[in-house]
Amino acid sequence: MDGTPFPEFPRRRILHVDMDAFFAAVEERRRPGLAGNPVVIGGRGDPGQRGVVSTANYEARKYGVRSGMPLRTAHRLCPQAVFLPVDHQAYAAVSLRFKSFLRTVSPIMEDVGIDEAYLDITGCDVPDRQIAARIKDGIREQTGLTCSIGIAPNRLLAKVASDLEKPDGVTVFGEGDVETRLWPLRIRKLYGVGPKTEACLQGMGIETIGQIAAFPLDGLQRAFGRSYGLYLYEASRGVDESPLMTHWEPKSVSRETTFQEDVGNWQLIAGTLAGLVREVSDELREDSHRAKTVTVKIRFMDFRTVTRAKTLAGFTDSEEEIRRAAFACLKRIDLDRKVRLVGVRISHFQK
DNA sequence: TCTGGGGTCCTACAGCCA
DNA sequence: TCTGTGGCTGTAGGACCC
DSSP, X not given: OOOOOOOOOOOOOEEEEEETTHHHHHHHHHOGGGTTSOEEEOTTSOTTSSOBOSEEOHHHHTTTOOTTOBHHHHHHHOTTSEXXXXXXXXXXXXXXXXXXXXXXXXXXXXXXTTTEEEEEOTTOOSOHHHHHHHHHHHHHHHHSOOEEEEEESSHHHHHHHHHHSTTTOEEEOOTTHIIIIITTXXXXXXXXXXXXXXXXXXXXXXXXXXXXXXXXXXXXHHHHOHHHHHHHHHHTTTOOOOOOOOOOOOSEEEEEEEEEEEEOOHHHHHHHHHHHHHHHHHHHHHTTOEEEEEEEEEEETTOOEEEEEEEEEEEEOOHHHHHHHHXXXXXXXXXXXXXXXXXXXXXXXXX
């Protein structure tokens, strides 16, 4: 050691923007007649068909309608709701507009899905609340929509913060807020804790994030494995040093489809698979990628899901080669009962 | 009674090879 | 030559996110 002090890095300021009920808000914006009505976006917009809720507006949420819920269930809970199909192109166009605006605030932006983004505002010489107000105004001008914003020393806390005051809220989180504001929250509020982990933690008598933080590291690692145990230990303490990812390359491309009725006809399953192979190979070529591994996924009527994969000798973007590999995979699956879903994924890319 | 689609990452395990 | 070991790769499944 030469006695040189460590350089002093400025404490990070990460801002998370989350659009409020995004798909529903876009639909309401372009169809003013929907104002005040419960609106549910999902599947083909027909609650009599298979599909789940992508987004419900706040009016529909009052009736218990939630994302991920089957459309039929949503319809039972709220029969007067307006059901609309997902129009990805329209939402992507609005997404592009608000993200372009965000990049004018800070060039260090991480794109997370269609309705969220993180910004590193460490270098911005504007107070937190002021920058949040500027972003809200800008997004409203660009899109006519509202968003919720969280600002914190890292992305984990920024994400939790943006969720605390929805819709149209701003929450600023300091390091000192971990004990008072993070720890009392239910475990599901922690990013990365889903239904399985929640049930497991509850089985250990843990209900709040603070109770995870009070649990010893080795206990968490015994219950959840080395990597995820460590993640829970650190995340529950508000620790997250991960940088924003400003650039991203896809690692796989997939297509899958659920039949409206479960299918026992091999010809129909094979024909559907061939169609999906065409779509993924078209996308592969559009992106100038070549891939090596083909995976076929079958979900049976009882929801049991199996996958079979084949890695080719070399990289390819040929529809014919991908189809041959996909059918070789399909042949290895015992189609002894009706099928509800068929899918194909290609991965292991070479640009 | 239901449970989409498009992704990522992790874990466990098996086979191959040095 | 035989055996054990550890790394790498491929495969399958699961959890999670939006």
